[in-house]
Amino acid sequence: MANLHQVLKNKIGFGTAPLGNMFREIPEAEALGTVEAAWNEGIRYFDTAPFYGAGLAESRLGEVLSGKNRDEYALSTKVGRLILDEEEEKGSGLFTHGRSNKIATDYTADATLRSIEESLARLKTDRLDFVFIHDTSRDFLGDEWVSKFDEARTGAFRVLARLQDEGVISGWGLGVNTTEPIELAMDMDGAAPTMSLSATQYTLLQHERALQRMMPAALEKGVGIVVGGPYNSGALLGGDYFDYAEIPPQIKERISRLTAIAGQHEVSLKAAALQFSTAHPAVAAVIPGSSRPERIAEDIAALQAPIPRAFWDELLGNQLISAQAPLPDGE
Numbered sequence: 001m002a003n004l005h006q007v008l009k010n011k012i013g014f015g016t017a018p019l020g021n022m023f024r025e026i027p028e029a030e031a032l033g034t035v036e037a038a039w040n041e042g043i044r045y046f047d048t049a050p051f052y053g054a055g056l057a058e059s060r061l062g063e064v065l066s067g068k069n070r071d072e073y074a075l076s077t078k079v080g081r082l083i084l085d086e087e088e089e090k091g092s093g094l095f096t097h098g099r100s101n102k103i104a105t106d107y108t109a110d111a112t113l114r115s116i117e118e119s120l121a122r123l124k125t126d127r128l129d130f131v132f133i134h135d136t137s138r139d140f141l142g143d144e145w146v147s148k149f150d151e152a153r154t155g156a157f158r159v160l161a162r163l164q165d166e167g168v169i170s171g172w173g174l175g176v177n178t179t180e181p182i183e184l185a186m187d188m189d190g191a192a193p194t195m196s197l198s199a200t201q202y203t204l205l206q207h208e209r210a211l212q213r214m215m216p217a218a219l220e221k222g223v224g225i226v227v228g229g230p231y232n233s234g235a236l237l238g239g240d241y242f243d244y245a246e247i248p249p250q251i252k253e254r255i256s257r258l259t260a261i262a263g264q265h266e267v268s269l270k271a272a273a274l275q276f277s278t279a280h281p282a283v284a285a286v287i288p289g290s291s292r293p294e295r296i297a298e299d300i301a302a303l304q305a306p307i308p309r310a311f312w313d314e315l316l317g318n319q320l321i322s323a324q325a326p327l328p329d330g331e
C-alpha cells in the first residue's frame with residue numbers, strides 16, 4: 001500500500017476535477033495527455049471522485065494509470081455520490097459537459113461500499129489509498145448538511161474506519177470546500193478521520209478561517225490535510241471562477257493587489273500559492289488541478305521557484321496574508 005509520504009515529491013499531487021469536463025468539454029487526448037504529463041513529471045499522488053463528470057474523471061485517470069505500476073503511486077477518491085445508470089438532461093452547473101448519468105447523494109454504509117466498488121472498476125485498480133467523504137457541507141447541501149453529516153457519521157465514517165483498521169486503505173476523512181465539517185469530525189470520539197481534503201480554504205487568497213481552528217486541530221490530532229483548489233479554482237491565475245462560481249468584486253480587488261506585488265518582486269502567483277499552502281506543517285500535499293498537459297511542468301517549477309522574503313513581508317505589510325500563517329523559508 002502506498003504511503004503518501006513515500007510517493008510524494010515536494011508535497012505535490014494532481015487533482016482531476018477538471019478532467020470530468022468541468023466548465024468545458026475537454027478532448028479525450030488532452031485529458032489523457034494531462035495525466036501522462038503528470039506521471040512524466042514525477043507526480044505520484046492522484047485525487048479523483050465519482051462526482052467529477054459522473055465517472056468521467058475516474059475513467060480517464062484509470063485509463064492512464066492502469067498502464068503504470070500500482071505500487072508506485074497513491075490514489076484517493078471519494079464516497080457519498082452514486083452514479084446511476086439512468087441519464088438526465090444536465091442543466092447549468094459545474095459538470096454540464098460531463099457524463100449525463102444521474103447522481104444520488106448517499107452517505108450510508110451500503111452506499112459507501114458500493115461507491116468504492118464502482119470507483120475501483122472505473123479506475124481499473126484493486127485498491128485505493130485514501131477515501132474522502134465528499135461534500136457533506138453547506139455549500140452543496142444547505143441546512144441539510146448537518147443531517148447528511150450525521151448520516152455519514154453512522155455510515156461512511158464507520159465503514160472507512162474499519163477499512164483502515166483492516167489495512168485495506170491507508171487513511172480517510174472528509175473532502176469538502178468548507179472548514180466546519182473537518183473541524184467537527186476531528187472533535188468526535190470513535191471513528192475519526194486520519195486525513196482530510198480541504199479544498200479552497202487554505203490558500204494564498206483565503207486562509208484566515210482555516211488558521212483559527214482547522215489547522216491547529218489537525219496538527220494536534222495528527223490529521224494530514226490535503227489542500228485542494230490551491231488557486232481557488234483558477235481565479236488567482238486569471239481564470240473566470242472563484243470557488244467554482246462568479247468572482248466577487250472584493251476578491252477581484254485582492255487578486256489585483258496580489259498580482260501587482262508579485263509583479264514588483266518578479267514572483268509568479270502560482271509559485272506563491274503552492275509554496276504558501278505547503279508551508280503549513282499540517283499540510284500533507286497540495287493538489288492543483290488542470291486540464292492541459294503543459295500546466296504540469298509549470299506547477300512543478302512553481303513549487304521550486306525562489307521567492308524573496310521581501311515579497312512575503314510586503315504581503316504581510318499590506319494585510320494580504322495572515323500574520324499567523326507559517327511562511328516558506330525566504331531567499
Ligand SMILES: NC(=O)c1ccc[n+]([C@@H]2O[C@H](COP(=O)([O-])OP(=O)(O)OC[C@H]3O[C@@H](n4cnc5c(N)ncnc54)[C@H](OP(=O)(O)O)[C@@H]3O)[C@@H](O)[C@H]2O)c1
Nearest residue numbers: 015016017175199228229230231232233234288289290291
Ligand atoms: N470537495 C472536494 O473534495 C474538492 C473540492 C475542490 C477541489 N478538490 C480537489 O482539488 C483539486 C484542485 O482543485 P481545482 O482543480 O478545482 O482548482 P485549482 O487547482 O485551484 O485550479 C485549477 C484551475 O486553475 C487553472 N490554471 C492552472 N494554471 C493556470 C494558468 N497558468 N493560467 C490560468 N489558469 C490556470 C486550470 O485551468 P486549465 O484547466 O485550463 O489548466 C484550472 O481550471 C481538484 O481537481 C480536486 O481533485 C476537491
